[in-house]
Amino acid sequence: MINSEILTYLLLTPIISSVLVLFFKNEQVKLIRWFGIASSLLAFVISLVAYSQFDQTNPLFQLIHQAVWIKSLNVSYFVGVDGISMLLILLTTFLTPLTLLSTWKAIEKNVKMFTFSMLFLEAGMLGVFMALDVFLFYIFWEAMLIPMYFIIGIWGGERRIYASIKFFIFTMFGSLLMLVAIIWLAVYSSSVTGFFTTNLIDLYKVGPTVPHQVQAWMFGAFFLSFAIKVPLFPLHTWLPDAHVEAPTAGSVILAGVLLKMGTYGLVRFCLPLFPQSAVAYAPAISVLAVIGIIYGALVSMVQTDMKKLVAYSSVSHLGFVVLGIFAMTIESVQGAVIQMINHGLSTGALFLLVGVAYERTHRRDIAFYGGIAKLVPIYSTFLMIAMLSSVGLPGLNGFIGEFLILLGSYKSATLGSTWFTVFAASGVIFAAVYLLWMYQRVVFGKVTNHELEHELTDMNKREILILVPIFVFVLWIGIYPNTFLKMTELSVQTVLQQVSAYSVNILK
Amino acid sequence: MPANNFEYYLLMPYIVIGVGIVLSVVLEISTKKSKELLPWFSALLFFGTAIYSIFNVDQGLVLFSGMLEVGGKSAIFNTIFNFGAALIVLASIDFMKKYEADFGEYYILIQSSVLGMMIMASARDIFMIFMGLELMSICFYVLAGINRKKSSANEASLKYFLLGAFATGFIVYGIALIYGTTGSTSIQNLVENFVGYSSNILFVLGMILFFVGFSFKVAAVPFHMWVPDVYQGSATTVTGLMSTVGKAAAFSVFIIMLGAVVTYGAPNFFKSYFAVISALSMVVGSVIAISQDNLKRMLAYSSVSHAGYMIIGLAAGNKYSIAGIIFYLAAYAFMNIGAFSVISVIEGKDDSRTGIKSYAGLQSKSPFLAAMISLFMFALAGIPPLAGFFGKYYVFFGAIQANLTWLAIVGVLSSVISVYFYIRVVVYAYFKNSEEDFEIESSVGTYAAIIISAAFILILGFFPDMLLGIITSAIK
Numbered sequence: 001m002i003n004s005e006i007l008t009y010l011l012l013t014p015i016i017s018s019v020l021v022l023f024f025k026n027e028q029v030k031l032i033r034w035f036g037i038a039s040s041l042l043a044f045v046i047s048l049v050a051y052s053q054f055d056q057t058n059p060l061f062q063l064i065h066q067a068v069w070i071k072s073l074n075v076s077y078f079v080g081v082d083g084i085s086m087l088l089i090l091l092t093t094f095l096t097p098l099t100l101l102s103t104w105k106a107i108e109k110n111v112k113m114f115t116f117s118m119l120f121l122e123a124g125m126l127g128v129f130m131a132l133d134v135f136l137f138y139i140f141w142e143a144m145l146i147p148m149y150f151i152i153g154i155w156g157g158e159r160r161i162y163a164s165i166k167f168f169i170f171t172m173f174g175s176l177l178m179l180v181a182i183i184w185l186a187v188y189s190s191s192v193t194g195f196f197t198t199n200l201i202d203l204y205k206v207g208p209t210v211p212h213q214v215q216a217w218m219f220g221a222f223f224l225s226f227a228i229k230v231p232l233f234p235l236h237t238w239l240p241d242a243h244v245e246a247p248t249a250g251s252v253i254l255a256g257v258l259l260k261m262g263t264y265g266l267v268r269f270c271l272p273l274f275p276q277s278a279v280a281y282a283p284a285i286s287v288l289a290v291i292g293i294i295y296g297a298l299v300s301m302v303q304t305d306m307k308k309l310v311a312y313s314s315v316s317h318l319g320f321v322v323l324g325i326f327a328m329t330i331e332s333v334q335g336a337v338i339q340m341i342n343h344g345l346s347t348g349a350l351f352l353l354v355g356v357a358y359e360r361t362h363r364r365d366i367a368f369y370g371g372i373a374k375l376v377p378i379y380s381t382f383l384m385i386a387m388l389s390s391v392g393l394p395g396l397n398g399f400i401g402e403f404l405i406l407l408g409s410y411k412s413a414t415l416g417s418t419w420f421t422v423f424a425a426s427g428v429i430f431a432a433v434y435l436l437w438m439y440q441r442v443v444f445g446k447v448t449n450h451e452l453e454h455e456l457t458d459m460n461k462r463e464i465l466i467l468v469p470i471f472v473f474v475l476w477i478g479i480y481p482n483t484f485l486k487m488t489e490l491s492v493q494t495v496l497q498q499v500s501a502y503s504v505n506i507l508k
Numbered sequence: 509m510p511a512n513n514f515e516y517y518l519l520m521p522y523i524v525i526g527v528g529i530v531l532s533v534v535l536e537i538s539t540k541k542s543k544e545l546l547p548w549f550s551a552l553l554f555f556g557t558a559i560y561s562i563f564n565v566d567q568g569l570v571l572f573s574g575m576l577e578v579g580g581k582s583a584i585f586n587t588i589f590n591f592g593a594a595l596i597v598l599a600s601i602d603f604m605k606k607y608e609a610d611f612g613e614y615y616i617l618i619q620s621s622v623l624g625m626m627i628m629a630s631a632r633d634i635f636m637i638f639m640g641l642e643l644m645s646i647c648f649y650v651l652a653g654i655n656r657k658k659s660s661a662n663e664a665s666l667k668y669f670l671l672g673a674f675a676t677g678f679i680v681y682g683i684a685l686i687y688g689t690t691g692s693t694s695i696q697n698l699v700e701n702f703v704g705y706s707s708n709i710l711f712v713l714g715m716i717l718f719f720v721g722f723s724f725k726v727a728a729v730p731f732h733m734w735v736p737d738v739y740q741g742s743a744t745t746v747t748g749l750m751s752t753v754g755k756a757a758a759f760s761v762f763i764i765m766l767g768a769v770v771t772y773g774a775p776n777f778f779k780s781y782f783a784v785i786s787a788l789s790m791v792v793g794s795v796i797a798i799s800q801d802n803l804k805r806m807l808a809y810s811s812v813s814h815a816g817y818m819i820i821g822l823a824a825g826n827k828y829s830i831a832g833i834i835f836y837l838a839a840y841a842f843m844n845i846g847a848f849s850v851i852s853v854i855e856g857k858d859d860s861r862t863g864i865k866s867y868a869g870l871q872s873k874s875p876f877l878a879a880m881i882s883l884f885m886f887a888l889a890g891i892p893p894l895a896g897f898f899g900k901y902y903v904f905f906g907a908i909q910a911n912l913t914w915l916a917i918v919g920v921l922s923s924v925i926s927v928y929f930y931i932r933v934v935v936y937a938y939f940k941n942s943e944e945d946f947e948i949e950s951s952v953g954t955y956a957a958i959i960i961s962a963a964f965i966l967i968l969g970f971f972p973d974m975l976l977g978i979i980t981s982a983i984k
Binding site for chain 2: 069070071072073138139142143145146149150153154160161164165168169172173176177179180183184186187
């Protein structure tokens with residue numbers, strides 16, 4: 001393995017710049033904003049450099065950097081990427097500057113601390129995606145709670161305190177049980193290999209040898225932590241609160257990246273570490289995923305608040321991702337990974353657009369709007385693209401992910417029934433219903449509310465600048481998904497090979 | 509008697525603090541300026557001893573015909589005691605003026621209590637433990653009521669004294685039974701013949717009584733009833749001292765008495781005792797703390813639950829868990845002293861402004877204090893990568909190794925509960941708007957204590973191996 005420091009530079013960029021932000025004066029608002037954007041752009045550039053060094057034909061972890069950290073526990077600073085994490089890292093570095101740019105008007109209180117929190121959060125998210133030591137992963141996983149907690153709590157809406165505490169305690173509950181499982185694994189590995197280890201590559205060999213009875217508990221502890229984060233039905237109750245109360249930037253990052261950490265955890269840890277349990281519980285988990293798909297869609301349908309509607313649609317979309325992961329076929333897991341990206345882009349765009357309207361009118365209820373197509377044509381067009389991408393219109397990104405997931409789960413050996421696919425497919429139809437219906441009520445018809453005429457102005461250049469890059473990728477994935485599918489193909493194969501090596505042969 | 513220079517080197521901390529006490533008394537009598545001099549003199553004394561001790565951890569000696577063990581594990585504890593006391597002294601300088609108890613005796617009492625702790629942690633004879641304990645406890649009783657004009661302080665002092673004396677009764681009874689069954693008060697003897705003695709029910713009973721007495725001192729449930737009132741009523745800096753280094757001293761005794769288990773791998777007959785009180789302390793402490801509106805009282809209950817986490821290590825009783833306890837004690841000292849220092853700055857005269865409401869909008873009044881109290885609260889809640897997390901991690905690690913996974917699970921669940929009341933402080937400091945107007949008087953000494961605590965929380969969080977390496981080499 002060759003040591004490469006590029007990922008460490010990538011991780012250090014937001015950390016160092018978040019510390020530097022603290023040295024600005026509170027009044028230097030503009031400077032702080034520019035500095036935040038510049039440093040997150042720098043992180044994006046570094047991630048592109050990392051991508052250029054990334055070799056798609058290599059199924060192993062790459063760009064590895066390993067250094068001793070806590071010798072007595074054999075914990076090391078160990079980072080590296082495979083296709084899945086590379087893609088998610090790019091998503092993170094791509095969305096962060098855009099969200100920072102979106103806060104130009106929305107965040108006026110304590111900009112310094114906001115920028116600090118966002119950069120700190122970016123570092124935490126990047127750390128989660130690149131950590132190859134379970135202990136290191138846990139540190140990032142927890143540390144990133146703090147900035148998100150502040151973002152919801154300080155800049156959020158009316159019930160922000162309730163939402164932030166709920167968010168914190170829900171996540172903490174799952175992750176602390178995961179901590180016990182991590183320690184247990186480290187202790188167990190010392191009885192197998194003779195030394196403690198939390199190194200993921202070593203644990204891939206140790207995890208499957210855990211006696212089945214115990215492995216189910218270990219799997220449960222990891223799974224619970226990730227399922228809360230995803231969030232999987234019925235653990236989703238923190239999500240609508242957090243989304244609705246968070247400021248737009250917080251919602252975008254929450255939907256765009258934070259939720260992906262849960263599904264990423266499932267692919268990176270749950271499946272390969274505990275393959276037997278993962279296969280055994282796959283049908284049960286998929287039932288929950290399918291319930292989540294339909295439940296999220298139905299609840300979205302009756303929402304009167306646009307932001308809440310988008311929030312519940314996340315429950316539905318993430319249900320697809322979980323179904324795809326536990327169907328455990330190449331197509332479905334590939335679809336799940338691409339769907340993670342899609343959801344980040346399209347839901348991120350939807351939250352941004354809701355935020356744009358909210359900044360002008362301070363209203364989010366659907367009933368307040370109506371017939372805005374004539375007032376704000378650009379906004380209406382943008383909303384339509386974001387909405388259609390979320391619905392899964394062929395030619396846009398959402399279709400690719402959902403199609404692959406449905407295709408893969410239909411022929412999945414672990415699920416053993418096509419009913420999952422049948423019910424999940426109904427979620428696609430429901431998605432069309434609630435999103436199109438909302439769009440119709442908000443955009444078409446006559447202008448019902450005359451306040452809108454002077455309050456609602458069309459999007460400005462800054463806002464267009466934020467959304468256009470997102471739409472470029474929406475189209476790119478929709479038309480030529482191979483660029484992205486190629487990246488993850490071998491990594492997904494490696495994960496599934498690991499599962500089938502220790503369990504029933506799921507790869508035909 | 510010590511025969512060569514080497515032994516004097518290792519004895520130096522005790523000599524320095526002992527001579528320091530005498531000098532302080534002389535200073536107090538002879539000059540009017542003692543009020544200004546004593547705090548700095550004490551801080552110097554403590555810092556010096558702390559730094560000196562940490563270089564002696566890898567060499568251990570038993571002196572005074574098996575009465576005192578110097579260096580090694582005791583050196584680590586001496587470092588914790590002295591460093592903690594030094595920070596408390598720094599935080600006290602301005603606070604005691606505000607508290608109207610700006611006496612020279614205050615510092616002399618702290619010095620004496622630290623000497624008591626040092627004797628406890630280095631004892632190799634049960635009577636030495638007892639002597640150290642009484643020296644520490646009596647100083648604490650007085651310190652709790654240092655301002656005799658305050659009724660709350662008087663109440664705290666009296667409660668502490670009465671219940672403390674009751675606990676001492678248990679300890680003495682335990683010592684009597686141990687001596688009665690073994691015919692010796694030597695800990696060496698006890699450790700070597702531990703398994704043999706353990707077949708005698710009276711010996712086990714004696715040990716349990718002894719442990720009950722010390723469970724009282726570390727504030728473990730169900731012996732925690734005194735904690736909230738005493739912590740709330742005493743001067744804030746005194747509470748900081750009692751809850752951190754005082755607790756560390758009591759834990760050092762547990763570790764000494766469990767020497768047979770830890771060092772020689774004897775079966776841990778007291779596993780179930782420790783497991784039960786640890787589970788109770790964690791859960792009860794965390795649950796009751798939720799409803800506390802007074803920050804000092806909240807931290808008192810949090811201190812109960814932290815005692816529970818540390819006792820997990822005693823139940824596990826292996827080297828990892830003992831090293832974990834010591835690490836935890838050090839981390840806890842920084843977190844709690846930091847938190848109490850912030851409280852002492854915010855606190856007004858006559859115990860006002862210790863309620864959580866006074867922290868509303870702290871961020872706009874003093875960004876520094878708001879950031880610091882948040883850091884201490886996150887550390888107490890065990891959020892990585894701060895020192896408090898590693899304390900818990902090591903203890904849980906030891907527990908899982910000793911097949912006490914259930915206890916670790918109880919531990920993490922009560923951590924989740926505790927997150928609620930810790931982040932509540934952050935909620936007030938950052939998310940709410942100020943309700944009352946008051947000036948925050950900054951103080952050099954207190955701010956220094958806060959900054960040093962915060963720095964160590966971060967250092968121990970990012971490089972936990974630095975301290976853990978020292979601890980591991982000390983308890984070999």
